[in-house]
Amino acid sequence: MSKKNFLLAVEGLTVSFDGFKAVDDVSLYVDPGEVRVIIGPNGAGKTTLLDLISGKTRASSGTIDFKGIELTHLKEHQIVREGLARKFQTPSIYEDLTVYQNLEVSFPRGRGVFGSLFFRRTPDVEAAVQAVAEEIQLTDALSMQAGLLSHGQKQWLEIGMLLMQQAELLMLDEPVAGMSVKERQQTAELLKRISRNRSVIVIEHDMEFVRAIAHKVTVLHQGKVLVEGSMDKVQSDPRVIEAYLGH
């Protein structure tokens, strides 16, 4: 099968910090419209893998192919402009700005210096913000300072900002950490809705949540792909149990 059929094709990706290989020869293929969950014990290299794909960390070797574009030599903002969006482990929103402004800033137009200088709030921006706000249930909080939101709302706002970016691939690092059970369910619903027309990579520990959303699960262990497959297949694999319980 040719790479071209995948949205994202990671092959032989490796990074080492002073000899320590945090990610070691990882290959990963994500289909359009797929929700992929990456799990693994602490220090397995999950976040580092996202760092590598999003350009935050430079790979020592390997390739990252996104829609036929090689990402390994692009800068973060260039990668984002290609249609890839990322959410961080701790909610990363602009606390001093309003919810509206948080979303507006994420709108994918006027991203250059002068573009942003002469950016105007046109009706399509307005419409996009309203639509996303509805999606993440923050319509009533639009004029609120983002720092005042609850933890769960902050997580959603960040997801909303990714949606504003109109990205084709979302990468979410622990999106439900610190959420109540109800909020988790709502987030799962949200993810299902948004994955209809885009692909999503999620890092998560909460197995309940993973089961609810995952099309396919990849288990990382010590920087390597241990198992990959459906949730059931992964859960019953003895190597996974070994990895989580052993050591």
Add this chain to the structure above:
Amino acid sequence: MEPERGSPQASLSDLFSILQDPKEMLIMSIQCSKKLDQAFRRLLPFSLALLLGTSGTATAASVNTTGLAVTDTTVTVGDLHSATGTMAISEIGSIQAEMLAIDQINAAGGVLGRKIEVIKEDGASDWPTFAEKARKLLVKDKVAAVFGCWTSASRKAVLPVFEKENGLLYYPTFYEGLEQSKNVIYTGQEATQQIIAGLDWMAKEKGAKTFFLIGSDYIWPRTSNKIARKHIENVLKGKVVGEEYYPLGHTNFRTLINKVKAAKPDVIYSIVVGGSNVSWFKQLKAAGITGDKANLLTISTTEDEVKGIGGENVLGFYSAMKYFQSLDNANNKAFVQAFKTKYGADSVIGDVTQAAYLGPWLWKAAVEKAGSFDVDKVAAASPGIELNTAPEGYVKVHPNHHLWSKLRIGKWKKDGQVDVIYESGLIEPNPFPEGYQ
């Protein structure tokens, strides 16, 4: 000490300054409330004067038509030096000397029967501040003359102000020349006066043929060395084996010393100024270049600097100056004693300090010759003014506004004073020397 707040004229701008300043002060300083109180008291009369609509200017002007701050009993002059900042070290001596001269003049009855009052301004070692304060002294305070400036840079900064506002500046420092202004009397030596006779002496007495020229990197050392080089090459038929400049404040001269050693000059000709002096001489000594082994002639090191350098580090080197504290004449003995009485027994007097002392005396003589404080008249009366009472001996103002003076060569002793071993005849000042440019 209190800087007098200008001539007795009040204006809206003074009122404004009153409005401005307390606001500043309230915010910035609670701890100096005592001083604040004084400030208010000083400013109070002006606001009162303003309210009553009376102005002191009217009275002053009716007595004198010069438009200057002159009353029946007083005349106001300005003193503009750096009391703070990096140059304060050098300029404080000049302030002291000028104050001493003014005190003595006042004690002897003042100028044209009027006591001299002084407005002291601080240039703070900052050239634009000099220009600003000069403008203030001339425009706001309308002083009859200003004694001040030390560095060439500060003089260059105030010169346009003095020419524009038609003020009169007495400038005390030995300097590079290449300047002449109706509005400035130069009481120090210009470069040729200080350089040529000294080099001649070195060539004659020491048989020097090769010279190494060293300077701090700015206009005075560079111009002086230019003149020195021309003189060495064209007149003395000697050779310049090196010419080096280091930034002001430089403290590491080891490389330079190695260069000097490699060049083996008969004479090291040094124009290093300010704090660098100390490093330069200490490192020379540490490298084994001492007065008994090498000839070093400097035109930038006076008793003031040696106090910081330490006499033991310059022992046996030579300075070429028009004045040394140890000059043996009656004028100087009286001057040194008066200075020490006023400022302490351990104070030292360098060339510039003495030149600064001349300023008020020369002004007094010119004013009395002109019979007026008017700047144009005083400037016109200045050429030909003689001073027999100068600590350095006889001086006379040249039509180019510089002084006729002698050059002395002193050999440094361990106690930070010199033996004066040579004295030239009176040298004509020549700020634009032909053949030396």
Add this chain to the structure above:
Amino acid sequence: MSETTSAEFFATLLMQGFAGISLFSVLLLMALGLAIIFGQMGVINMAHGEFMAIGSYTTYILSVLASEQGWLDIYFPFSLIAAFIVAGVAGYLLEIVLIRHLYQRPLDTLLATWGVSLILQQIFRSVFGAREVSPELPEWIMGSVQPGEGIDIPVNGLFVLGLAGLVTAGVALMMFRSRWGLQVRATSQNRLIAGAVGIDTQQVDRITFALGCGLAGVAGAAFTTIASTGPTSGSLYIVDTFLVVVFGGAASMVGTLASAFTIGQAQSILEFLMTGSMAKVLTLVTVVGLLMMRPEGLFTAKVRR
């Protein structure tokens, strides 16, 4: 001038080499204290130069006392110790009053310590006067040794070199061999964890800062052998010193050593080839240029962020 013989050429070369080494030792001595404070605490101490001046003035006071008592030949080593203590105590107090409120705000620390430097300058001026002072030094330190014909090696240069070596070794021992050094390093790597395992991080900070300032004092005292001291002397060195530290890599002692050596030799050689001003400009431009290429400095651990 072709009079220069090969022996003289060799002598010049040797002395020039020593000039570079002695500039290196001066830079090293100045930078060590700063490197500790900056490297271990991340604090920018713009008043470092003024702490050097504290050391110089301490030496000056002692020299005045010593010359009254006739102890001129022996006081100098003691003045080094005194300078360390005075500057160290001043640093300790400054940490308590000011610095500890500003951790985590490096730019603000920079401005605040600049304010401190202005205040110290004015104190120096009020106490010692605007004039530069220079302590009277024992004769033995001002001469030179002649290992060969035409070669003069200044004793004060040797002295500063030796002192720099001694101080560096002392600091290295403290940092890497003592329990205190371990605590400092632990604190600099993770303040929270260090506190959790029972290290009194506040005390560690205070001592570290005081040590850095004390070293500045020693540098200042040693400096009196080659330069004078005025109220604003300290500000002359601060940029050079910072560049040495940053160029070497903030947290690396080896880096500081290497960068002081590189800068010292480079400047010394350039001064031989061109004017002092241009040598200085060229050295600085090169250092800044290299820093723009490699902002982490010469030596630094590759850390995962």
Add this chain to the structure above:
Amino acid sequence: MTSLLEYYRRIPASWRGLLILALVLLVVFPLLMGSFRLNLVGKYLCFAYVALGLVLAWGYGGILSLGQGVFFGLGGYCMAMYLKLEASDPVSTAIQSTPGIPDFMDWNQLTELPWFWEPFHNLPFTLLAILVLPTLFAYVLSLAMFRRRVGGVYFAIITQAVALILSTLIIGQQGYTGGVNGITDLKTLEGWDIRTDAAKTVLYFVCCGLLIVCIVASQFILKSKLGLLLVAMRDKEERVRFSGYSVADLKVFVFCVAALFSAIGGALFTLQVGFMSPSFVGIVPSVEMVIFAAVGGRLSLVGAIYGCLMVNFGKTYFSEAFPELWLFLMGGLFIGIVMFFPNGMAGLFQSGGRESLKQLWRGLIHMRHHDRPSPRVDEASLDSSLEPRS
């Protein structure tokens, strides 16, 4: 009267401060002050350009530059070169060995005008150079550093080193630059004598006018999405990057704007004072310029102007009346602002003084309780300090 008040109310709040400032500068000062003091204010206002730039770069962009004197100086020197050439016509320099070149070149044995001086015979070129040269220099300097994520204290130290380099260079190359004396004795601009009181008054109004233009431009930047991004960057630089913006480019932009403002200030300074010297380029003036912005409030455009005026008035007054106190005050100002009033006078004003006083009180209490006060400042400078990329 009521209708006037009504008009005032209709002005958007953010423009009111500017309106008041404009009234103060253009009406109140000229009415209250004689030409001497007005000229003094004009001189101070030149530094206000630098302070304004620092509000953008430092207050909003989190970029502390300790080398703004470099740009101030470049702008000032460009202007000075033009004026000096005009003052050095062959007639008035006939006394020199090479007439027609600036006097200091003649003293330094130069016999012809250096090539880089030639274009400064031309006024349009000079004006263009004032705007372009410093900005270009800022661009080159900052692009390299911000692309490599050098920020915070490293940037501050490097800009400081650049200030040292430039001032040493100017002093060292005095044949070409006038050395430590600077370029002095500037007389006319296109035949117009800039030394007269009338000219100085005109220049004062030019200075105020351009300053207001610069404030409006800054206001525009801050109100645009770019301004929003600057605030966002201070908070979460990484997030901005991952929203598809080049953080480096945004920083380069504000830094260049700050440099441009400084250069305009420098050129106006030369015109009003009549000379330019390396003493405005070096480290000390560059750091002083930072305190102008800090006193006014690093987040307030008009605050920076007031801060600049206040510090300069204070300097003039105190260095006259209590010279020995001035450095203590200046030092105390640096410390006090940082510790207790991180938002300067503007912060004091906006909260009616109460907030800041409370903060001061809290600060003092906390000091006693061995805790640190937590004014929210400069978080940006923290994480942007250095993130080397491998």
